[in-house]
Amino acid sequence: MRTLIFRTIAPYLTSLMVLFSIFVLLRGHNDPGGGFIGGLIAASAFAIYGIACGVSPVRRALYFHPMAISGFGLLLAALAGWMSLFFEVPFLTGLWTTVSILGLPVDLSTVLFFDIGVYLVVVGAITSIALALEEREHG
Amino acid sequence: MAAETVDISNAMVTAPATLGDWLVVAPVAIPLVFGAVLLMVRHETRFHAGLAIAGLMATFAANVGLLERVLSEGPQAMTMGRWLPPFGISFAADALGASLALVATLVAIVCAIYATKEIDATGRRYGFYPFMLLMMAGVGGSFLTGDVFNLYVWFEVFLISSFGMLVLGSTHRQLDGATKYAILNLVGTTLFLTATAFLYGTFGTLNMADIAGKVDAMRDTGPLMTLTVLYLLAFGMKAAAFPLNFWLPASYHTPSIVTAALFGGVLTKVGVYAMMRILVMLFPVERAVLADLIAWVAAGTMVLGIMGALAQSDIRRVLGFVVISGVGVMMAGVALGTEAGLTGTVLYAFHSIIAMTALYLLAGVMNGLGGSYSLHELSGLYRNYPLLAAFALLLVLSAAGLPPASGLWPKVILVRASLDAGLPWLSFAILLTGLLTTVAMGRVFILTIWRQTAKPAENDTVVAGRPAVGYAALAMLSLPILLLGLYPEPLIRIATVSATGLLEASSYLGAVFPMEAQP
Amino acid sequence: MEVALSVFVGIFFAVAIYLMLSKHIIRILLGVSIFGNAVNLTIFTVGRVVREVPPIIPEALQTPDTITANPLPQALILTAIVISFSFFAFLLVLAFRTYQELGTDDTDGMRVAEPEGEPLPPLGY
Numbered sequence: 001m002r003t004l005i006f007r008t009i010a011p012y013l014t015s016l017m018v019l020f021s022i023f024v025l026l027r028g029h030n031d032p033g034g035g036f037i038g039g040l041i042a043a044s045a046f047a048i049y050g051i052a053c054g055v056s057p058v059r060r061a062l063y064f065h066p067m068a069i070s071g072f073g074l075l076l077a078a079l080a081g082w083m084s085l086f087f088e089v090p091f092l093t094g095l096w097t098t099v100s101i102l103g104l105p106v107d108l109s110t111v112l113f114f115d116i117g118v119y120l121v122v123v124g125a126i127t128s129i130a131l132a133l134e135e136r137e138h139g
Numbered sequence: 140m141a142a143e144t145v146d147i148s149n150a151m152v153t154a155p156a157t158l159g160d161w162l163v164v165a166p167v168a169i170p171l172v173f174g175a176v177l178l179m180v181r182h183e184t185r186f187h188a189g190l191a192i193a194g195l196m197a198t199f200a201a202n203v204g205l206l207e208r209v210l211s212e213g214p215q216a217m218t219m220g221r222w223l224p225p226f227g228i229s230f231a232a233d234a235l236g237a238s239l240a241l242v243a244t245l246v247a248i249v250c251a252i253y254a255t256k257e258i259d260a261t262g263r264r265y266g267f268y269p270f271m272l273l274m275m276a277g278v279g280g281s282f283l284t285g286d287v288f289n290l291y292v293w294f295e296v297f298l299i300s301s302f303g304m305l306v307l308g309s310t311h312r313q314l315d316g317a318t319k320y321a322i323l324n325l326v327g328t329t330l331f332l333t334a335t336a337f338l339y340g341t342f343g344t345l346n347m348a349d350i351a352g353k354v355d356a357m358r359d360t361g362p363l364m365t366l367t368v369l370y371l372l373a374f375g376m377k378a379a380a381f382p383l384n385f386w387l388p389a390s391y392h393t394p395s396i397v398t399a400a401l402f403g404g405v406l407t408k409v410g411v412y413a414m415m416r417i418l419v420m421l422f423p424v425e426r427a428v429l430a431d432l433i434a435w436v437a438a439g440t441m442v443l444g445i446m447g448a449l450a451q452s453d454i455r456r457v458l459g460f461v462v463i464s465g466v467g468v469m470m471a472g473v474a475l476g477t478e479a480g481l482t483g484t485v486l487y488a489f490h491s492i493i494a495m496t497a498l499y500l501l502a503g504v505m506n507g508l509g510g511s512y513s514l515h516e517l518s519g520l521y522r523n524y525p526l527l528a529a530f531a532l533l534l535v536l537s538a539a540g541l542p543p544a545s546g547l548w549p550k551v552i553l554v555r556a557s558l559d560a561g562l563p564w565l566s567f568a569i570l571l572t573g574l575l576t577t578v579a580m581g582r583v584f585i586l587t588i589w590r591q592t593a594k595p596a597e598n599d600t601v602v603a604g605r606p607a608v609g610y611a612a613l614a615m616l617s618l619p620i621l622l623l624g625l626y627p628e629p630l631i632r633i634a635t636v637s638a639t640g641l642l643e644a645s646s647y648l649g650a651v652f653p654m655e656a657q658p
Numbered sequence: 659m660e661v662a663l664s665v666f667v668g669i670f671f672a673v674a675i676y677l678m679l680s681k682h683i684i685r686i687l688l689g690v691s692i693f694g695n696a697v698n699l700t701i702f703t704v705g706r707v708v709r710e711v712p713p714i715i716p717e718a719l720q721t722p723d724t725i726t727a728n729p730l731p732q733a734l735i736l737t738a739i740v741i742s743f744s745f746f747a748f749l750l751v752l753a754f755r756t757y758q759e760l761g762t763d764d765t766d767g768m769r770v771a772e773p774e775g776e777p778l779p780p781l782g783y
Binding site for chain 3: 339388
């Protein structure tokens with residue numbers, strides 16, 4: 001699979017797919033989309049990069065170990081649930097607030113952070129499995 | 140944002156959640172957070188043991204608080220995301236779930252301590268402690284959730300973490316065992332999901348309290364018998380009941396001994412717990428119809444299980460079969476379905492969680508000192524390690540159900556309960572199992588501890604291992620074993636409360652639907 | 659609609675069980691995967707197939723004004739898909755690794771953990 005064309009295109013394709021995955025993640029706020037499907041898109045982006053350029057460039061590019069990313073996502077999701085503790089509502093209750101960034105109102109919620117957590121868990125777990133499989137194929 | 144002007148009390152919980160309410164989710168949420176942190180610092184192996192033990196201690200504290208609250212105030216519930224039950228996912232802790240979660244956390248702490256010696260830096264980097272914490276989150280979730288689909292999710296959480304622990308090391312034996320374990324368990328949980336699909340189709344709800352309230356109305360129209368049989372099949376597979384037990388002896392002797400200790404202690408009991416929760420609490424009439432079948436399965440599991448133990452020469456494989464036989468004894472109480480029978484089952488579950496973990500850890504200590512798990516090679520440990528011999532004697536008595544150890548009282552209760560229920564052959568099976576367990580475990584004791592060592596001079600040179608950690612772990616588990624043997628009243632009381640809570644679910648229902656808003 | 663779906667569920671279960679009866683791990687895995695899909699389709703079917711409107715409440719109202727499709731089975735299926743997907747991925751890695759290490763995917767040949775012809779335990783001192 002390491003043809004010149006594929007190797008040349010792969011970085012662009014990967015970055016495009018990661019961008020798209022973040023779009024899908026944030027779109028999940030009010031429309032179809034969300035953390036899981038976004039995470040899958042991002043994981044396939046890294047898988048494509050791995051097929052084209054080998055596994056170690058992917059690991060270098062990710063910087064953190066995929067399982068660490070996954071752990072961070074889990075922590076984020078769990079803490080989003082724990083936030084409810086301070087507002088005297090049950091675990092995992094959605095809490096909303098609006099902040100103003102550069103004059104634009106932005107809705108922030110624990111739901112969003114939970115979803116980002118799911119995104120990171122999926123990216124980490126699936127990427128680590130995909131890279132493990134690719135490593136065996138080439139090594 | 141129009142919701143502010145709307146009266147939400149028809150859709151959402153309006154009462155503020157106090158810190159006490161949080162105790163219901165804390166035994167799950169705490170290990171989840173610690174597991175996540177441990178995953179993040181996976182390569183900083185020096186922090187692992189401390190973080191994991193701290194996390195489990197915090198979980199243990201939450202469990203103690205929860206059990207104390209449940210015993211004094213009755214079942215507790217919290218519904219996620221403020222939605223009113225049955226629309227939100229409820230967590231509901233009664234005495235059964237809270238006490239089992241507490242005992243499971245206790246043995247997890249001991250295993251975490253033992254693992255400081257057993258699991259080296261490679262194993263830690265691979266993620267032993269994160270997987271362990273996530274597994275305990277899954278186990279705690281299974282014990283405390285009040286929603287059938289959520290129970291399935293927690294099953295999968297602890298299952299996938301257990302895969303990670305099982306293949307730690309990736310030797311040929313482990314890969315072989317893990318493949319069988321993984322596939323058969325996945326089939327088991329998928330069966331569970333199949334049953335849950337039909338459950339949802341029948342009741343239109345997955346909340347256990349809601350189902351318990353509606354089951355009488357559905358009895359004429361719903362396929363409840365089918366559901367019960369499917370659940371029995373699925374949980375029988377999870378609990379390793381004969382004839383669905385073959386994944387257990389194929390895999391439990393392959394991982395590192397501390398993993399085997401945790402699995403042998405905790406995982407099959409989750410299957411037994413689910414069986415009690417679904418079969419006894421939700422479908423009592425259907426369970427009564429199946430009682431004969433369950434009794435035969437129970438008798439088959441306990442007798443054939445222990446006969447398997449008699450044929451093995453590897454201590455770990457002996458213990459795997461003893462675990463299976465214990466599942467059979469617990470299922471006897473499920474088959475009886477009386478208060479006394481269920482009390483015996485719950486008490487036996489406490490005993491089995493602690494004693495099986497202790498026995499596996501004992502095997503680990505023996506391996507550390509004698510360099511083998513084989514009954515052919517281990518010998519003469521008494522000569523050099525009298526303390527080990529004392530622990531071994533206590534644990535053998537405990538597994539065999541002899542005083543002064545913990546196995547006695549649950550078996551006494553179960554034998555009496557089956558005599559009272561008019562099933563003398565079931566009490567005979569329990570007693571026969573006790574006898575055969577005495578033979579199997581007594582032989583382990585005699586061969587490894589008592590037998591004169593063939594080459595005493597060489598054996599003295601092996602005294603390099605310093606089993607301080609192992610002794611500490613065994614001592615921590617021996618205390619509750621002795622307590623359950625010598626002063627069982629408090630635990631019998633908890634078990635009785637658990638059993639009555641299963642048979643008379645009104646307090647459970649009242650906790651989940653606090654305002655009598657039962658649909 | 660329900661009848662057609664039920665027939666499909668039956669076919670899926672049959673295929674899955676047939677594949678899981680095989681001795682080869684890879685076929686068992688395919689069987690397990692189809693098994694999962696059979697269950698998902700079951701959940702979908704038992705959740706009552708309603709073709710009408712998506713379960714979205716109009717902005718001005720507090721409750722939906724017509725009968726809508728049931729969203730819960732889809733949430734359950736999504737969860738089950740997520741779980742079975744990650745399991746399948748893990749099992750694939752495990753099975754591949756096992757195949758590489760043990761050199762076989764025939765379960766009859768996988769006797770490393772439980773070797774045949776093991777000696778009996780010592781029958782006396």
